[in-house]
Amino acid sequence: xxKNSAFLVAPLFIALAAPLYAHAASDTEMRxxxxxxxxxxxxxxxxESAATDSSVAKTSRAASGDNAFNPAISxxxxxxxxxxxxxxxxxxxxxxxxxxxxxxxxxxxxxxxSELGISANIDPQFRGVATxxxxxxxxxGVENAYVQTxxxxxxxxxxxxxxxxxxxYLNEQHAHAWDFVDQPLVYRTFWDKQLGEDGLQxxxxxxxxxxxxxxxxxGRGRGxxxxxxxxxxxxxxxxxxxxxxxDLGVSHSWRAGVSLHQTRRVNAEADAFDAKNKFSGDSRxxxxxxxxxxxxxxxxxxxxxxxxxxxxxxxESGLLTYDTAGVNTTDGYSVTQSGWYLQSVYQFMPRWxxxxxxxxxxxxxxxxxxxxxxxxPASYNFIPTRTTLMLDYSPSEFSRLRLQLAQxxxxxxxxxxxxxxxxxxxxxxxxxxxF
Amino acid sequence: MRNSLIIFNILFIxxxxxxxxxxxxxxxxxxxxxxxxxxxxxxxxxxYAATNALQDPHHVEARPSLIAKARRAQxxxxxxxxxxxxxxxxxxxxxxxxxxxxGKRGNFEAALYVxxxxxxxxxxxxxxxxxxxxxxxxxxxARNFLPVADALSARISELDPANAAFYAxxxxxxxxxxxxxxxxxxxxxxxxxxxxxxxxxxSYPYLHAWLGLQQxxxxxxxxxxxxxxxxxxxxxAQLKARPARMVIxxxxxxxxxxxWIAQRTGLHTVELPFSVGxxxxxxxxxxxFDDTITRLLAGLx
Numbered sequence: 001x002x003k004n005s006a007f008l009v010a011p012l013f014i015a016l017a018a019p020l021y022a023h024a025a026s027d028t029e030m031r032x033x034x035x036x037x038x039x040x041x042x043x044x045x046x047x048e049s050a051a052t053d054s055s056v057a058k059t060s061r062a063a064s065g066d067n068a069f070n071p072a073i074s075x076x077x078x079x080x081x082x083x084x085x086x087x088x089x090x091x092x093x094x095x096x097x098x099x100x101x102x103x104x105x106x107x108x109x110x111x112x113x114s115e116l117g118i119s120a121n122i123d124p125q126f127r128g129v130a131t132x133x134x135x136x137x138x139x140x141g142v143e144n145a146y147v148q149t150x151x152x153x154x155x156x157x158x159x160x161x162x163x164x165x166x167x168x169y170l171n172e173q174h175a176h177a178w179d180f181v182d183q184p185l186v187y188r189t190f191w192d193k194q195l196g197e198d199g200l201q202x203x204x205x206x207x208x209x210x211x212x213x214x215x216x217x218x219g220r221g222r223g224x225x226x227x228x229x230x231x232x233x234x235x236x237x238x239x240x241x242x243x244x245x246x247d248l249g250v251s252h253s254w255r256a257g258v259s260l261h262q263t264r265r266v267n268a269e270a271d272a273f274d275a276k277n278k279f280s281g282d283s284r285x286x287x288x289x290x291x292x293x294x295x296x297x298x299x300x301x302x303x304x305x306x307x308x309x310x311x312x313x314x315x316e317s318g319l320l321t322y323d324t325a326g327v328n329t330t331d332g333y334s335v336t337q338s339g340w341y342l343q344s345v346y347q348f349m350p351r352w353x354x355x356x357x358x359x360x361x362x363x364x365x366x367x368x369x370x371x372x373x374x375x376x377p378a379s380y381n382f383i384p385t386r387t388t389l390m391l392d393y394s395p396s397e398f399s400r401l402r403l404q405l406a407q408x409x410x411x412x413x414x415x416x417x418x419x420x421x422x423x424x425x426x427x428x429x430x431x432x433x434x435f
Numbered sequence: 436m437r438n439s440l441i442i443f444n445i446l447f448i449x450x451x452x453x454x455x456x457x458x459x460x461x462x463x464x465x466x467x468x469x470x471x472x473x474x475x476x477x478x479x480x481x482x483y484a485a486t487n488a489l490q491d492p493h494h495v496e497a498r499p500s501l502i503a504k505a506r507r508a509q510x511x512x513x514x515x516x517x518x519x520x521x522x523x524x525x526x527x528x529x530x531x532x533x534x535x536x537x538g539k540r541g542n543f544e545a546a547l548y549v550x551x552x553x554x555x556x557x558x559x560x561x562x563x564x565x566x567x568x569x570x571x572x573x574x575x576x577a578r579n580f581l582p583v584a585d586a587l588s589a590r591i592s593e594l595d596p597a598n599a600a601f602y603a604x605x606x607x608x609x610x611x612x613x614x615x616x617x618x619x620x621x622x623x624x625x626x627x628x629x630x631x632x633x634x635x636x637x638s639y640p641y642l643h644a645w646l647g648l649q650q651x652x653x654x655x656x657x658x659x660x661x662x663x664x665x666x667x668x669x670x671x672a673q674l675k676a677r678p679a680r681m682v683i684x685x686x687x688x689x690x691x692x693x694x695w696i697a698q699r700t701g702l703h704t705v706e707l708p709f710s711v712g713x714x715x716x717x718x719x720x721x722x723x724f725d726d727t728i729t730r731l732l733a734g735l736x
Contacts, residue, residue: 205502253500397564432525
């Protein structure tokens with residue numbers, strides 16, 4: 001090894017040193033050089049002797065005081081300005097029953113998805129995470145509050161508490177990490193933007209070179225389409241998913257997944273039609289997701305490209321009660337609905353990114369029992385779509401300013417041109433984002 | 436030549452994830468530590484380099500492939516000092532491998548074994564992307580490889596005691612070769628001493644401390660901030676008044692700012708490999724520093 005490498009480097013040394021010194025290799029200069037080399041030898045020897053006990057960490061970082069064990073705190077400050085050509089006060093997407101919590105978009109200036117996050121290791125076995133969302137209307141919502149095992153080993157990860165479900169691709173991402181101001185239509189209609197659950201999540205990572213992750217969740221059914229059943233000892237909702245991922249060469253990487261979710265809905269508000277209605281029955285959702293990222297040589301700081309898409313299909317079947325306040329008639333109702341989006345984001349130079357997203361939903365055609373068929377439409381001759389353009393600028397990795405334009409055709413006869421301006425800033429300890 | 440080819444092949448094969456009949460599974464965060472681990476463990480380890488020299492080690496995607504590799508790693512070799520804070524914690528969490536968790540024997544941080552430079556007196560993001568533990572680019576002072584090698588070799592032996600004698604011999608050989616190389620590099624780099632240079636990012640305090648270059652300006656107004664045109668114009672004026680010899684950037688950095696300033700000031704731009712694999716010449720640790728010094732010397736002309 002030694003000889004070989006000396007053999008390799010010696011000509012290099014000679015080649016480099018020769019032209020530099022040959023022109024003026026006076027005796028004094030040579031003597032100076034020799035002295036310098038001797039001094040260097042001494043320094044190296046000193047380094048060597050100092051290094052004999054250098055396998056002991058040189059750390060002398062002060063870590064004392066009452067707040068030394070305080071958890072990591074991160075604060076996301078975010079706000080939007082929205083200007084729309086249509087009113088969104090009583091937002092409905094044609095053919096879909098949105099979550100009763102969905103109040104559509106507010107115009108003008110709004111406090112966006114500002115959130116406070118606190119996390120720390122609890123002990124060698126557990127880590128705790130809590131995220132509180134500052135709600136635009138005032139108040140503080142508990143977005144996440146879970147403990148997570150850190151020492152199960154063998155690729156197992158268990159979460160307990162309130163968490164965003166791991167299904168799909170976007171569901172687990174917090175609002176400040178979204179590439180657009182808002183979620184895709186399919187997330188808004190199927191998951192009330194983001195499926196949050198109170199329950200247990202078990203994930204297992206296979207010991208393979210290819211990334212293979214399997215996940216299972218049971219919970220109360222807190223988030224839409226679940227109806228937050230507190231009357232039932234069993235699980236209100238379950239989810240299963242598998243994620244696969246790898247690199248293709250040094251510049252490409254991808255992740256793809258399949259997800260299944262099922263819940264039993266009890267007295268769910270179903271206001272897709274004009275009156276107040278209730279639906280009780282089974283809801284089963286299957287989803288496919290993929291994301292592909294490209295960065296030249298894997299260096300995403302200068303330019304990078306991301307393409308992602310997800311597809312969800314939901315079958316609901318049970319009993320629908322039409323007009324609970326009036327005629328109050330109940331009969332069978334079942335429908336299969338679906339939706340997808342495809343989006344890409346291109347960082348064309350450091351700090352600047354542009355994005356394009358297309359959304360589409362299919363409200364399906366329902367089987368409607370005879371008793372309610374006169375009032376409940378079986379299908380809609382309308383396909384909700386939306387096209388969104390985004391441009392954002394990040395002065396640093398902790399700040400982002402965004403402009404977004406959308407043409408929203410999710411409501412029949414109410415084509416809407418939407419303009420958003422947004423800031424997303426991150427203060428304090430801010431961990432990395434998932435892929 | 437043959438040696439570096441062999442090392443390159445080993446790195447390449449382990450990067451592909453092919454079995455290299457190895458005892459110890461090492462996950463190296465940066466290519467310089469992959470190369471050092473290779474020097475110290477030879478064929479007794481299977482080494483995966485999580486990043487290459489053309490990637491900014493501050494900003495790496497927590498890719499599924501990295502999580503899968505970390506899942507099976509027995510030893511994580513990283514710089515530490517918060518260099519990987521943007522991606523490694525996610526990977527460790529998702530990999531669910533307690534052997535390499537922070538504080539465990541399977542988690543090795545090189546920065547713990549060297550004297551840190553530029554430890555900030557004031558921690559404030561208003562100062563840009565500063566690291567509380569000091570500047571993390573410790574590998575650009577080649578002298579730092581000696582204490583890191585001692586500690587890493589000890590750690591490898593601890594995790595694979597059956598081959599301790601083999602590792603001790605590898606360490607001995609490495610130290611001898613490295614010391615010879617340090618002498619050679621110091622002599623070679625003598626003309627660089629005291630030369631004023633401009634840097635694109637604050638990556639080089641260890642290089643300056645080692646070779647004696649004198650940094651007179653940075654192209655980033657604050658670490659991690661892309662320079663504005665106004666800031667660069669101010670720099671041009673400053674450099675016209677007090678000229679420097681060259682403007683230095685690393686292979687993974689955006690070329691435009693240093694080219695812009697070079698065009699307006701007539702400075703040479705020098706693109707350093709930064710780590711093993713940063714250019715065709717820097718194939719191993721030795722050629723990394725050979726090439727770095729060669730390029731800096733060329734910048735003086």
